[in-house]
Amino acid sequence: MFEYEVIKNAKGTKARTGKLQTPHGEIKTPVFMPVGTQATVKAVLPRDLDEAGAQIVLSNTYHLYMRPGADLVEEAGGLHSFMGWHKPILTDSGGFQVFSLKGMRKISDDGVRFQSHIDGSYHMFTPESATHTQQQLGADIIMAFDECSPYPCEHDKTMQAMERTHRWIERCIKAKTRHDQALFGIIQGGMHDDLRRQSAEFISNLDLPGVAVGGLSVGEPKHLMNDMLDIISPILPGDKPHYLMGVGSLDCLVEGVHRGIDMFDCVLPTRTGRMGTAVTKRGRLVLRNATYARDFSPIDEDCDCYTCKNFSRAYLRHLIKAGEILAAQLITLHNIRCTIRFMDEIQEAIEQDRFNEFRDYFWRNWHEK
């Protein structure tokens, strides 16, 4: 039901292409997964997502548990049919909310007690319950319930979180009863070399179909994230997919692929799109800014998305300034297409054994600080 196969290992880099077989179809890697936290990629129709080349989307256990409830989704026939997306889905366990809803939760060895951000009610999440909920939701890939350390975080505290994450993954494995879902473990360890190494070894040695890297891109400088990936990448099992969680700016994507990452997810393209910022291969374009008021060219001349084929920067800026919902839709669509197409180009470069040239070329054109 779930299989991963490496297609090509590029030379002079850890970059590789591969194929992931899931119950809802095949995924070619390296892949970018748009985020649809609440069973919807904000501002995008599933139809357009499909057309933009999305192979898989990510959704969120914590949010769907809180609303509308996992029972309801199950009753609807699972997440795929509930949200009308029939390609693969990955659900995050709610582990990230342990980090992001910092003020509204309490961690113990048993699990995490959350106070709902919606109505303030209290809810207990444990490795068992997170796994159970994800089974109800029915995604193709489900994630371990982990504790994501913030940045910065002392060695001691990071170690405790990492060890807890390790204990919890074993409980997730035990709790898992469905065989058509793939459970990925998550490496933690913050920005501490020894912990990262230790966690990478621990998670890699588990009998699981995929390995994820969590706790990165949480506010640390980018070079630190790359350092951590450098430490981890020799340890990661070559025959399993490597998933870097929460990373999605183009510069980070190339560098991640270069370090052997196969899967990425990120809210950046969708969130910044809604805020009026467009993603391009040269760096971001803050369309809201006055410079674009009379710029009648598309976001990117070379982009094949619906937005770029039909609308100018000036028009998009107008929509943003006017508070029109279409602005969010059009820019998000472009950002997703741009990011996905970027991954397609990466795949092509790897297959043609010119990934390093691709990477050099990318950095020569990248203007973001």
Added chain:
RNA sequence: GGAGAGGUUCCCGAGUGGCUAAAGGGAGCAGACUGUAAAUCUGCCGUCUUCGACUUCGGUGGUUCGAAUCCACCCCUCUCCA
């Protein structure tokens, strides 16, 4: 012709003697955003090179140590009655 109300910084709109370069909102400008509490949040928003200095509240004079705020006249809007 008569009776009222009012003119405040780009706009709306508070402010009735010092704490006022002047509340609040809007607009404008900029920044942030990376397993989504986000169609969000933050900053700037009279001029000058910062501490600070300077010029502002329809106009002109005046009262006062001190005025957007009080007085006089003038200009202009709006409402009601003839």
